[in-house]
Amino acid sequence: MSDGAPLRITDVTVTPVAFRDPALLNSVGVHEPFALRSIVRIHTDAGLTGLGETYADERHLERLAAVGHEIAGLDAFATEELHQRVKRVIDRVGGSGGSGLTGMITTSSTVDRVVSPFEVALLDIQGKAIGRPVSDLLGGAVRSAVPFSAYLFYKWAAHPGQEPDEWGEALDPDAIVAQARRMVDGYGFTAIKLKGGVRPPEEEIEAIRALRRAFPGHPLRLDPNAVWTVETSARVGRALGGVLEYLEDPTPGIDGMAAVAREVPMPLATNMCVVAFDELAPAVAADAVQVVLSDHHYWGGLRRSKLLSGICDTFGMGLSMHSNSHLGISLAAMTHLAAATPNLTYACDTHWPWKTEDVIVDGALTFVDGAVPVPRAPGLGVELDPDALARLHEQYVRCGLRNRDDTGYMRRFVPSFRADLARW
Numbered sequence: 001m002s003d004g005a006p007l008r009i010t011d012v013t014v015t016p017v018a019f020r021d022p023a024l025l026n027s028v029g030v031h032e033p034f035a036l037r038s039i040v041r042i043h044t045d046a047g048l049t050g051l052g053e054t055y056a057d058e059r060h061l062e063r064l065a066a067v068g069h070e071i072a073g074l075d076a077f078a079t080e081e082l083h084q085r086v087k088r089v090i091d092r093v094g095g096s097g098g099s100g101l102t103g104m105i106t107t108s109s110t111v112d113r114v115v116s117p118f119e120v121a122l123l124d125i126q127g128k129a130i131g132r133p134v135s136d137l138l139g140g141a142v143r144s145a146v147p148f149s150a151y152l153f154y155k156w157a158a159h160p161g162q163e164p165d166e167w168g169e170a171l172d173p174d175a176i177v178a179q180a181r182r183m184v185d186g187y188g189f190t191a192i193k194l195k196g197g198v199r200p201p202e203e204e205i206e207a208i209r210a211l212r213r214a215f216p217g218h219p220l221r222l223d224p225n226a227v228w229t230v231e232t233s234a235r236v237g238r239a240l241g242g243v244l245e246y247l248e249d250p251t252p253g254i255d256g257m258a259a260v261a262r263e264v265p266m267p268l269a270t271n272m273c274v275v276a277f278d279e280l281a282p283a284v285a286a287d288a289v290q291v292v293l294s295d296h297h298y299w300g301g302l303r304r305s306k307l308l309s310g311i312c313d314t315f316g317m318g319l320s321m322h323s324n325s326h327l328g329i330s331l332a333a334m335t336h337l338a339a340a341t342p343n344l345t346y347a348c349d350t351h352w353p354w355k356t357e358d359v360i361v362d363g364a365l366t367f368v369d370g371a372v373p374v375p376r377a378p379g380l381g382v383e384l385d386p387d388a389l390a391r392l393h394e395q396y397v398r399c400g401l402r403n404r405d406d407t408g409y410m411r412r413f414v415p416s417f418r419a420d421l422a423r424w
């Protein structure tokens with residue numbers, strides 16, 4: 001690369017995979033036995049390959065395939081041109097449906113969602129080409145390790161008809177505390193998030209209070225994914241004043257969040273009502289959220305997530321990081337991004353402890369005292385395990401799941417289940 005010659009994309013491979021996922025409960029239902037992801041590989045004429053990871057719903061896969069054809073020949077440093085080409089593809093093939101996010105967010109930009117894994121893969125290639133980690137391409141790591149939070153879920157002991165998983169059932173405060181204990185002991189996490197919106201609000205208040213007693217020094221968060229009314233949110237927020245570091249998406253919409261924000265003592269955070277750039281201005285104007293959870297998978301990759309961090313900084317909003325069930329390529333990307341984002345001052349979310357399978361070679365990513373040391377190897381610093389990729393692809397083919405559907409899966413066992421927002 002020292003002669004400035006372009007590094008051309010020769011070929012793009014998108015491989016859907018499925019990995020085992022426990023029966024984790026949320027406001028829209030329950031996780032299915034497998035979580036779906038796509039692994040994006042970009043190959044170049046210099047023999048370098050870059051890795052990206054994203055959702056794998058059918059519509060999303062179709063768009064990824066269309067982009068794969070459109071970017072052959074592109075210079076691996078041309079990420080702005082990548083964005084232009086993805087826009088053209090989405091104009092052609094259509095932009096609605098297939099987010100893979102199960103109603104948790106609705107309006108995120110399809111272009112940004114589709115760009116993301118390709119941008120990450122190109123940054124991986126760029127890093128490999130110049131022998132520097134991706135965090136260096138984003139401005140350099142300002143921290144050598146990135147703190148993550150223990151992400152607790154109410155859960156069933158097993159998927160119906162299957163053997164119990166190693167975590168067991170968690171449906172009450174004692175079981176939530178036991179889950180937290182195990183996660184904190186195993187990973188050293190120094191912050192704790194509870195996925196709420198599952199039990200009646202009073203029970204979730206009790207679970208948070210039990211966590212506070214058991215972990216007096218850990219910042220705590222609660223995220224009911226907008227299943228509470230404004231009144232319930234205000235009541236819960238007041239009850240947990242001085243206990244939560246932030247309350248995440250208690251109620252739907254910017255207006256609802258703004259109304260809650262006026263009533264509760266803690267900051268409100270979101271990965272639901274501000275999930276795209278055009279939602280930032282109205283949210284700032286209404287003072288609806290005080291913390292934005294970034295997520296490079298839907299904010300358009302790592303550089304556009306840094307753009308988001310600048311906007312949050314400008315308007316005095318805090319910045320945290322959201323996660324969905326993910327594999328090691330995503331954890332590496334999240335770690336590089338968070339390391340190079342000075343105002344990302346909260347521990348990031350990760351679903352990592354819930355997974356038992358991966359597509360990367362073991363060892364590149366570890367947790368030390370709840371934080372992932374930033375890989376220093378060139379690029380993302382993770383390597384694909386071809387056998388594991390083939391195995392998890394085979395699992396995808398066999399499992400028959402093609403779109404994330406927590407609500408449909410829940411209704412197979414609880415036919416009366418309803419996933420309405422603001423239902424409590």
Ligand SMILES: O=C([O-])C(=O)C[C@H](O)[C@@H](O)C(=O)[O-]
Pocket residue numbers: 024025026101102104195223225271322323324325
């Ligand atoms: O913070 C959030 O809203 C999430 O993590 C969304 C996820 O889809 C979570 O609810 C899950 O995995 O069930």
Ligand SMILES: [Mg+2]
Pocket residue numbers: 223225248249270271272322
């Ligand atoms: Mg959330």
